[in-house]
Each structure stands twice: as C-alpha cells, then as structure tokens.
Amino acid sequence: MQIHTFSEGDANITLDTVEFTGVPREQAPAFLDAVFGGRAWIRTRLFPASQVLIVPLPGDVTYKEPVLGTGNLTPWLNSIIR
Numbered sequence: 916m917q918i919h920t921f922s923e924g925d926a927n928i929t930l931d932t933v934e935f936t937g938v939p940r941e942q943a944p945a946f947l948d949a950v951f952g953g954r955a956w957i958r959t960r961l962f963p964a965s966q967v968l969i970v971p972l973p974g975d976v977t978y979k980e981p982v983l984g985t986g987n988l989t990p991w992l993n994s995i996i997r
Contacts, residue, residue, distance in 0.1 A: 916950075918943065930955075931989045933968045933980050945972045957982060957996045968992070 917929040926943045928935045930950060938946055949955055955970045966982040982992065 918947075930968065931992055932984065933982055933992075935970070935978050935980055938978065942972060942976065946970060946978065953995075955995060957988075957992060959996055966996075 916931075917927075919927045920940055920943070921927075924940050925936075926938045926940050928938055928943065928946060935946075949970050949972055955968065958967045958969055959965070966988075967979050968982050970978045972978070982988065988996075
C-alpha cells in the first residue's frame with residue numbers, strides 16, 4: 916500500500932496494483948479503515964470479463980477502480996473476491 920498526499924488536499928492511494936486517484940485527504944483515514952476492516956471487496960463479471968475493486972466508506976461514498984491484469988491477482992486481491 917502506498918499513500919501520496921498533495922497540498923491541494925487530495926491523496927492517491929495504491930492497494931497492490933490498483934490506484935485510487937483524487938481521494939480527498941480527509942477521507943483517507945476512513946478509506947484505510949474500510950480496507951483494513953475487511954469492507955473492501957472485488958466484484959467480478961464473466962462477460963465481458965472484468966474485475967472492480969470497491970471500497971465503501973461511511974456516508975454513501977464508494978470508490979471503485981478497475982483491476983487490470985485479471986489473470987494475475989495478488990493473494991490479498993484474490994482473498995476479497997465476492
């Protein structure tokens with residue numbers, strides 16, 4: 916996991932190979948709490964083949980990013996597939 920914060924108030928958070936850009940800095944703690952609390956998950960679709968990492972935050976805020984390279988997921992990403 917990597918977190919880069921910027922003076923404009925945004926943060927880029929990278930989880931394994933998935934990068935979430937433009938996360939407001941004040942939502943970064945809730946984002947990390949959702950990831951480490953087990954609320955983040957991957958939605959898979961067979962046709963067309965796709966995988967999306969979903970991180971729900973309190974207050975109806977949800978971040979979604981596509982997972983590229985569907986055949987080579989890390990062990991952590993494999994463990995959160997629903």
